[in-house]
Amino acid sequence: MRLKTVFFVAIASFLVLTSCSINPDGPGFSLRTKTNRLVNDWKLTSYLINGVEFVEAVPELKMVIEKDGTYSHYATELVINQLQSQFEHGTWEFNGEKTSMFLLVDGADLPVEYLIRELRANKLVIQYYNKVTNVTYIYTYTTDK
Secondary structure (H helix, E strand, O other): OHHHHHHHHHHHHHHHHHOOOOOOOOOOOOOOOHHHHHOEEEEEEEEEEOOEEOHHHOOEEEEEEOOOOEEEEEEEEEEOOEEEEEEEEEEEEEOOOOOEEEEEEOOOOOOEEEEEEEEOOOEEEEEEEEOOOOEEEEEEEEOOO
16 A cells, blocks of 8 residues: 555656646756756857748857846847947846746836746747737757856
């Protein structure tokens, strides 16, 4: 009888832990908090617009997310043999369920919401849907840290 109880608890625990991933493609279970996984130096490795890859058309793009609730986003590219760069700074926060994050650029009035599709220690996949143009953007970032 005791063996059946242990077996039942083990199976139930396995099913609960493997089926409770909040993010569609994220880990089912993690010992690190979402904030600890999100805070990192990220490099864009894939950029999809409505499912079509555009990473070659995008300059080197990096995003640094800090634990204090700030972020910086910068890109560099070569245009007509001249190096050009863009920089953006602002604040970030999760929604209540921590399934989305909001980025608010310094000086802007409204934040932009990104759905978190996958959040791992070394991979971040976020999605932005533009309701006006009916276009979906999916950004995949990775890190070496």
